[in-house]
Amino acid sequence: MNQFKNRLKSFLLISICSLQSACFLVGGGSSGDSSAGLLFALLGVGGASVTAEEAPNNGPKPLAVEVRQNGSLIPSGGEYDFGGRVNNTNGPNVDFVIKNTGTETLTFSQSVVQDPSADFLVTQTSITSLAVGAEHTVSVSFQPKSLGLRSSTLRINGPSNTSAYSISVFGNSTATAEPEIRITQVSNLNSGSSYSFGNVQEATLGTAVSFTIHNLGSAALTFPGGSAALTLAGINASEFTIVGGFDGSSLAAGATRNFSLRFNPTDTGSLSSISKNAILTLVNNDTDEGSFQINLTGTATPRPQPEISVTQNGNPIASGATYNFGSRQEFTTSPNITFTIRNEGNANLTLTNNPNFLFKSGTNGADFTITQPNLPSGILAPNETTTFTISFTPSSVASGASKVGSIAIANNDFNESTYTILLAGTSTPTPVPDINIRQLSTNYLTGSTFTYPDTTENTTGTLLTFTIENLGQATLNLTGTPRIAITGTNASDFALSAFSTSSVAAGSFTTFSVRFNP
Incomplete structure (x- = not known):
């Protein structure tokens, strides 16, 4: 300890003080020594706890010792209970072990002086020094002289610039034998x-x-x-x-x-x-x-647990959430969408039902195609990933445009043992052509009648132009041979101009002309 310098000599002063008598002190430094003292005192009080007053000091430092009883550390300011004892009987010795936890040897002489009038009796063997890490045993017994609570303070004093190490001790003195x-x-x-x-x-x-x-x-x-x-x-x-x-x-x-x-x-x-x-x-x-x-x-x-998560392109998809494939033409297949399963826990994540880890269901489950994860063991170690894909092939829009399904991933996650993702998509019709024929601004439905102006027989009538429009979303193919045919009882009275167009693009048109020659 820093306070023990210049070959200081230390000594052990042990006193037992009662309310009726002064302290008995034994030991001391030589005349002229700059001595540091170690004082182990027992201050007896009748029926109340009293803490001994520390010696004056400037900025006291903790005293580098520790005290244990039966291996248990009793910190400075702590306490020890001697229990109950019949008045005027002697209790067993209780050993307190003082250990030098400092960096220098403590030297002292003499042993304890016992005060026969005290409620607590201190005994110790005579030693001359206490090396660094060494221990010294002091025994204390409870020998009450008056009824009621008896208490004292064990105190170890060091040099004036250190604080005292104090332990409160107490016991209960009874007139008759009692348990405690x-x-x-x-x-x-x-x-x-x-x-x-x-x-x-x-x-x-x-x-x-x-x-x-x-x-x-x-x-x-x-x-x-x-x-x-x-x-x-x-x-x-x-x-x-x-x-x-x-x-x-x-x-x-x-x-x-x-x-x-x-x-x-x-x-x-x-x-x-x-x-x-x-x-x-x-x-x-x-x-x-x-x-x-x-x-x-x-x-x-928490025990080590697996924690399943699913993402699509880095975006998390919570269990019970929906992934929407958007609109898709009926009977056509979307690109495969890749999903990632990750174990974010600190224990293995086990996917069950190997190798069919994903179970598909729902009203339109058949419209969604799954590629199972390639995971032979069925186990994902912490932070390990695997992937699966889903594609959308909507059935006929005639059965409803909105298509829904779901997948379930069975696993050993404690609170997400069935991880569910809802699937959605919209079926759009297959593009088809839509033919319309008009003459000028008048549309003519199939089977309708167009009437030519009256024309004198054996004369050349007016040449009228008709427009074929494709109002649909797919190419209109004219497949007849010839492309336009005039039939009926008086078909020979109508003359079709040359026409060779075989198809009309969506949103486009073509024309043909017919003359009435009665």
């Missing part, structure tokens, strides 16, 4: 406190966590109902399990028993983490903690 329950999981868990199991992947077995029941009292700790005294309740109680160790038998004074809990979150299929909660209750005969409760929490993290 405590539950620990590395550190103390008070009734009403919480314990978190952290993150556990859903649908997996979490690690069994061991908890210890302590009887810190002076009488047997019993559990009404036996093994049924330990229960789980709450909204997610079924996702926490008592996995063993608690049989409901009583605990003698000073005895312990372990039991284990496991957090087993169920499979929700959620893509987000979900908090789970339950309440652990242990019914016992402790007079002030007869229903000892611990709030249990845990976070269910």
